[in-house]
Amino acid sequence: MAEIKSTMDLVMERMAKMTANSETVNNDEEFEKAGMRLAADFLSGKVTDLAGELAQQPAESQKAVYKGAADILMRNITLPRDEEVKDRAEASLNGVMELAGALGVSAVSQTCSELQQILQQYNQHKEQVVQQLEEALRGQLEQQYAAQGVDPGQLRASMHPKYGEEMGKMQQDLNGQYLQAMDQRKELILEQLGLV
Incomplete structure (x- = not known):
């Protein structure tokens, strides 16, 4: 019976580790989405200080938040088919420069x-x-x-x-x-x- 209990304990420990790992992934995804929202708000003019907004995020989430913001900014740097697309690409480049400044990357x-x-x-x-x-x-x-x-x-x-x-x-x-x-x-x- 002791063997069954120890096997059961091992299974429970594995389940706990898997749950902890999946929570970390989910948190990173949520933080990336927060960064995406901030970048989208920056591009639409709702946020004027992207670096300041990003810096306010919790320290443990900043890399994921920056990654999400960078993803949205990069997606919006596209070939200029018209003036609106051109303006959005330029705003995205400005956002990238703000990100770089916040990260101290010249x-x-x-x-x-x-x-x-x-x-x-x-x-x-x-x-x-x-x-x-x-x-x-x-x-x-x-x-x-x-x-x-x-x-x-x-x-x-x-x-x-x-x-x-x-x-x-x-x-x-x-x-x-x-x-x-x-x-x-x-x-x-x-x-x-x-x-x-």
Whole structure:
């Protein structure tokens, strides 16, 4: 009977350890969610001092809170399709700088500058590539019309049968290049912050 009791005690001890471990995971998840909420409030303008809000969190939860905040900020650094997305990405970069300041990590500023430069160059590069594609397609149309003896009049590249297909390929290639460069910088920032 003593063996059964000791086996039962072992099972109970294991259950207690598993419960303690799962509580720690749940607490970390809750703290990460709190950090996510703070970052979302920062991006929406409800919180103006992200670093101050994060510093008010309990010491044992700060890494998880910072990790959650960094996650939301990184998700919002995206290719600028329009002014609203561009503004949100810039606000996210400012939030990352506040996080870095709160953690005392100065190396992040260089990487954030690189990310900001990538975001600024994206629209310029996109406009250049679109213009080059349109000029090339317009040239092809002019040659076709001239060969047929037809006056090209006011040609638009969008009249070319391959315009949509070529534009899609161009956009996909361009986005792929820029997203890869951005993802590398984002990963580096997380490493520099010690949140990976």
